[in-house]
Each structure stands twice: as structure tokens, then as C-alpha cells.
Amino acid sequence: MKTDTVFKRAFNDALDLVSRIPDGGALPSENTLGARLKVSRTTVRKVIAALEAQGIVDGDGRERVVRTTGEAMQPFPHSETIPMAAQVEERFMEWLLRDNARPGTAINELELARQFGIATTGIREFLNRFQRFGLIEKRPNSGWVFKGFTESFALELFEIREMFELRSARALAALPDDSPLWAQLEALRREHLQLLDDIETRFHDFSDLDSRFHRLISSAAPNRFIDSFYDIITVIFHFHYQWNKQDERQRNEVAIREHLTYIDALFGRNIALVELACRAHLISAKQTLLRSTSQQ
Amino acid sequence: MKTDTVFKRAFNDALDLVSRIPDGGALPSENTLGARLKVSRTTVRKVIAALEAQGIVDGDGRERVVRTTGEAMQPFPHSETIPMAAQVEERFMEWLLRDNARPGTAINELELARQFGIATTGIREFLNRFQRFGLIEKRPNSGWVFKGFTESFALELFEIREMFELRSARALAALPDDSPLWAQLEALRREHLQLLDDIETRFHDFSDLDSRFHRLISSAAPNRFIDSFYDIITVIFHFHYQWNKQDERQRNEVAIREHLTYIDALFGRNIALVELACRAHLISAKQTLLRSTSQQ
DNA sequence: CTTTTGTTTCTTATAGACAAAAATCATTTG
DNA sequence: CAAATGATTTTTGTCTATAAGAAACAAAAG
Numbered sequence: 001m002k003t004d005t006v007f008k009r010a011f012n013d014a015l016d017l018v019s020r021i022p023d024g025g026a027l028p029s030e031n032t033l034g035a036r037l038k039v040s041r042t043t044v045r046k047v048i049a050a051l052e053a054q055g056i057v058d059g060d061g062r063e064r065v066v067r068t069t070g071e072a073m074q075p076f077p078h079s080e081t082i083p084m085a086a087q088v089e090e091r092f093m094e095w096l097l098r099d100n101a102r103p104g105t106a107i108n109e110l111e112l113a114r115q116f117g118i119a120t121t122g123i124r125e126f127l128n129r130f131q132r133f134g135l136i137e138k139r140p141n142s143g144w145v146f147k148g149f150t151e152s153f154a155l156e157l158f159e160i161r162e163m164f165e166l167r168s169a170r171a172l173a174a175l176p177d178d179s180p181l182w183a184q185l186e187a188l189r190r191e192h193l194q195l196l197d198d199i200e201t202r203f204h205d206f207s208d209l210d211s212r213f214h215r216l217i218s219s220a221a222p223n224r225f226i227d228s229f230y231d232i233i234t235v236i237f238h239f240h241y242q243w244n245k246q247d248e249r250q251r252n253e254v255a256i257r258e259h260l261t262y263i264d265a266l267f268g269r270n271i272a273l274v275e276l277a278c279r280a281h282l283i284s285a286k287q288t289l290l291r292s293t294s295q296q
Numbered sequence: 297m298k299t300d301t302v303f304k305r306a307f308n309d310a311l312d313l314v315s316r317i318p319d320g321g322a323l324p325s326e327n328t329l330g331a332r333l334k335v336s337r338t339t340v341r342k343v344i345a346a347l348e349a350q351g352i353v354d355g356d357g358r359e360r361v362v363r364t365t366g367e368a369m370q371p372f373p374h375s376e377t378i379p380m381a382a383q384v385e386e387r388f389m390e391w392l393l394r395d396n397a398r399p400g401t402a403i404n405e406l407e408l409a410r411q412f413g414i415a416t417t418g419i420r421e422f423l424n425r426f427q428r429f430g431l432i433e434k435r436p437n438s439g440w441v442f443k444g445f446t447e448s449f450a451l452e453l454f455e456i457r458e459m460f461e462l463r464s465a466r467a468l469a470a471l472p473d474d475s476p477l478w479a480q481l482e483a484l485r486r487e488h489l490q491l492l493d494d495i496e497t498r499f500h501d502f503s504d505l506d507s508r509f510h511r512l513i514s515s516a517a518p519n520r521f522i523d524s525f526y527d528i529i530t531v532i533f534h535f536h537y538q539w540n541k542q543d544e545r546q547r548n549e550v551a552i553r554e555h556l557t558y559i560d561a562l563f564g565r566n567i568a569l570v571e572l573a574c575r576a577h578l579i580s581a582k583q584t585l586l587r588s589t590s591q592q
Numbered sequence: 593c594t595t596t597t598g599t600t601t602c603t604t605a606t607a608g609a610c611a612a613a614a615a616t617c618a619t620t621t622g
Numbered sequence: 623c624a625a626a627t628g629a630t631t632t633t634t635g636t637c638t639a640t641a642a643g644a645a646a647c648a649a650a651a652g
Binding site for chain 3: 001002003029030031041045060061062083084085118119120121122125141142143
């Protein structure tokens, strides 16, 4: 059976939306709600039915009104709104980290399915998608093997990353002055400065900013294969941040400063400086990653 | 239920193996057979049982002998030895080519499953793996969309291909003289010359030679992400060769000559010449691919 | 005649079942 | 006791079933 995370997420969003409508105000049409909540009308109707059951929506057909005076609205717990696929990824990463991260470890679909409390189909589907990240490999009719978060993995990853990033940075620097990307880059620059100010408390927010920064650069010359490679980078770094918490604040601070130099070089349109700043940043990012790879 | 393609393939291979044993000769041990046929002992025993049923193997336990005097051995049809996953890929490509190759076409799992005569699970698994080829995209809770074999697809593919190939070619040219790759390259050069001699009749063989040549080059500096990208190239070209048969002989002849120039440049260790030959070849390959992309 | 709701049909996501194949454990034989 | 066969257990590949969700069709209302 399908999970109903779509419905639950939509319901929670609907509560939010409805709370901004005054008591007695008309409920938007099903089509409008569908567009806002990003679900089909079928799900909208299910949400409305649930709202009615909680007494938040009254009347029927074309004459539905919002009642916000009643008792507190009860949203579903956040965890029940996460699609299964996303949960599996999270849990798999945790599993790698906690238990069996040695290169060569066999991955047993059945065991994972039992441990995660889902059917083997879900595990299989996840592993098939995860395969492209280069960390696991399939042995037909036998299982999967974890190839390990090794030094060679990090080196190979960064070789490609450097090629892609340099190429995108050059493309960005060559963009005309009226390209909207410059404004976006300026906004990101400000975000970097703000984060630097609050670094003591907000250093965890760097991960997301980092990902957005590098994605902005590669959007200067879109290429689906490069974009897809950035998905890998993002996941690996997310994984890595959980793995290695050592010196996190300090590392992030250094990275922010490197980004700022890099951004300034881009604004300066000086290709040589851009390449220098880009390489410098990637080298330090590589060192960080290398420090937490497993030996062999 | 699982298909028994593993057993059937192993059985056919076993027939081949057994036919080289004189009548009355001893059958190799189950372990030996397993190693030779690349299957588990469980399957070996199933194969032996089938051979016994056909009267090709006689006796039991440790005293099994081969009987090759009986009637002709009956292998399973080749089509029954191909694993389902491989069949699906083939059929899906055909389907794209024949029916619905327009960009934006919706892909319906259920319909494909019915058309291919397999369960939806098989289709899903295939599509999830095929996703990385950049030709299809998933809409959660809805289906998949074929993004089209478009000009931008070809351009994006070749942008990456050029980066990777140049990098590998430089690495190969920098290899020491005693690297075994030079001998392999020389062997490939001879194969190219032979194919050129028989080009009128054997031009179809170029596809495979091409793939092996480029894979040899990238093996000069192995990188899992580049290797994985070559899988994409290989499939796309296989697909493209079926799509566009126009001038195939002539195109392949040109490509062989380009390869030979490229190989000579590599043997000459002259980086500038290598880059020149590599670029020239990739440009002409790109043109070929572009000519058969769908507009828009 | 466009927009909205009501109803029906079709597709996707997930679970569950089971034969094929692999892996493990046990026994025999040279 | 090492290597082979015999028997048993576990896991993978594939099918079928079904609720959740999307999409299509139909009727009603402004």
C-alpha cells in the first residue's frame, strides 16, 4: 500500500493556509487549493474532508467557510509527511555511518528491509538509484557491495568537480553585465557576510549555502550531466558533515572566506584570478574530505 | 518468480564445455564447473541434472562420466538466456525509436509493462537505472517524461565528453614507455587497419571497436565517474546507430581514419597533436550525432 | 462557455508471496 | 584433513494485489 505522506503534508500546509483566512471567510476552490498545495484535486478533497472532520471547514459544495474559532488545529507530525524514498536515503546513510562502513561490506537487501521496517522493493529501488553515486556496486544474483568512502573515491570525485567548476566559473565570468545571475551572486555574497557575522551560532547553515553557491555557478552554463553530478556532491557532503564534526565551525569559516575571495574574483571578471580562487577553495575542500575517508 | 536465464545460459555453456571432453571422460567436479560457468553450485547441480536427463552425463556422485555418442545435444534458444533487465533496455530503446520519440512524451509504466509482457516492477527498476542517461525525468506520483533526443542533449553530452576525453588522452600520452597500454593500443591500431581493409562488408563492427578504443584511452587514468559516463556514451551511440543508418559505411570509414590519426599522435607523445586529433574526431562525431537529433 | 464540484477510471507506490540462485552447514570419500 | 558431494537456509528477482493519488469525464452553477 502507498504511504499517505502526500496527503499529510498537504493537510499540514492547508492548516497553515487556512489559518490566514478570517473566521467565516470562504474556502478557496478545489482547483486553487490544488495549485497552492501542489497536489491533485483528489487529494485536496481528502484534505477538505479531514478539515471538516476537525470542524475547521464548514458547509459543503460551493459554500464552504473557514471556522478558526474552534479548538487548536492538530497537524500531523512532521515525520509522517516525509516520503518513504527520502527516509530510506537518510536511514541508509545513518546505517553506513553507524554500523558497517568498511570497504567491501556486503549490503543485504532483506536485512535492510527488516531493519528499516519496509518492503524489499523499497530498498531495491533506493539502491538502484543510489548506485550512480559511485559508493556501491551490484553483483548480479548476489547482493550489493559497499565500495567504501575511500581516498580514491574522494580523489576521483574532486578531479571531476574541479573540471566542472572551473568550466562553469569561466562561463559565469564571461556573462554580460545585465545577466540576472550577477544580482543573485550579489545576494549570495551578502548571505555569506551575514553568516560570517553569526558564525559562532549559525555555522551549521553553511552546508546549504555552499550547495546553493556552487549550483548558482554551474547555472551559468546549464548542462544536465553537470547538474546531476552536483546532486552527488550535495549528498556526499551532507553525508560527510555528519561523519566529521571536528573543527566544523572553523572549517566553515575558512570556506566562507574562500567563497568571498572567489566571488570577488568573479565580479572582477579576471579569469586568472577566478581560476586561482576556485582552485584554492577546491583544494581546501578536498583536504577536508580526504581527512575523513577510510583507509585502504 | 525469477526467470531461469542463469540456468539456461549455464546449461548452454556446459554443453560447449562437455563437448570438448572425450566420450567416457570424467565430468569435472561441481566446484570446478561452478568456477568455469560463473554460477553457484546450486545451479551447477541443476545443470548436471538436466545433462543427465538428456543422457549426456551418466553415473552419479563422484563417478560421473560424459556420454557424447548419443543424439545431438539440444541447447536452449539464445533468447531464453538473456536476463530480463537486458531485454527491457533493448525493448525500451526500440519503443522510443519506433513509436513515441517526441520530446515531452509521457512514459506510462503500466502500458510499457503490458506491451513488454512483464510486471511493472521490472519497468520501474529499469527506468530508475536509465534515469542517469539524462533522457527521462521523473514526476513524483505521476509518471516519467521522455525529455527527447534533442540538440541540447547532444551538445551537453559532447561538452562533457570532450573534457573527459582530452584529459584521458593527455594522461595516456604521458604514460611511461613500458606501460602495457601501449601494446594494447598497438593491437587496437591493427584492428583498425584490418577493419579498414574489409570496410565494405564489416562496417557494422566499428561500433564495438569505437567503444573499446575510447575505453582504453580513459583507462589511462581510471576514474569511476568517467567510466560511468562512458556507459552513457556507449548506450547512446548504440541507440543512435540504429536510429540513423544513413551513410553508415562512409561515416565509419571516416571515423576509423580519424582514430588512426589520433593513435599516431598518441604514439608520438606530442600533446598538441594529440589534442588536435582528439578534438577533430570529437567534432565530427558530434556532427554525426547532431544530424539525427529531433528538433526543438 | 468557463469555472466549480461530483464521479469514475487509470496509474503509481508499496506490500507480500514464491521460485531461482546463492550461500552455508553437514557428511562422505580418497 | 582437504576436497567433493548432499542437504538446508538465506537472499534475490519477479509477479500479483491493493490503497493512495492523479487524471479524465460528467454534471451543475454562475
